[in-house]
Amino acid sequence: QVQLQESGSGQVKPSETLSLTCTVSGARLTSGRDSWDSWGWVRLPPGRGLEWIGYIYHSGTTYYNSSLASRVTMSAYASKNQFSLNLRSVTAADTAIYYCVRVDARNHDGFDIWGPGTPVTVSS
């Protein structure tokens, strides 16, 4: 069964870069059935709603939320079965629980698998 696990910095100072990694188990990032899938990031700020950050296809093509695009980079590392999120120049507004997800292209691009989430706090 496919599982995702986020890891990375839980506390980041304002203006610095938030870096998270998602490790995929039970599936390969870039081959087989999984070539239909893409992999993404979603966040849930305290007291607010879900926000899509972006996703990366098996081909390496990326799509980002336009409100974050100038600060976001996503990458995939097939040999490690991982993908990553970098968010530059963070502010307190970037404090949230960050989730990595599998985007299931065979089912209307629903986010069918989620990591448990990792809390990130932006504070000096």
Next chain:
Amino acid sequence: DIDLTQSPSSLSASLGDRVTITCRATQGVAGYLNWYQVKPGQAPKLLIHGASVLQTGVPQRFSGGGSGAELSLTIDDLHLEDAATYYCQQTYSTRALTFGGGTKVEI
């Protein structure tokens, strides 16, 4: 971007009730509308994809309907464990996915 407006933003209902949450999009989404359940301390869970297709393992008291730019999630026979916040999401615009603002269901 396609904006999604959910209504109501919150509701209170009783065990066994039927509740319906509406998601209105600023344009038609051709059925590319998904619903998620979020409980505190847990990862969100995909309930319905493609507007009306129940995700494997989700109880049949959950159903999705509607078309075009107006979609809905209905929960029949409300259970205690259905207390959560529910979000719609459109994946029609593949380069700009969006979520609705959420509906908190209290029991």
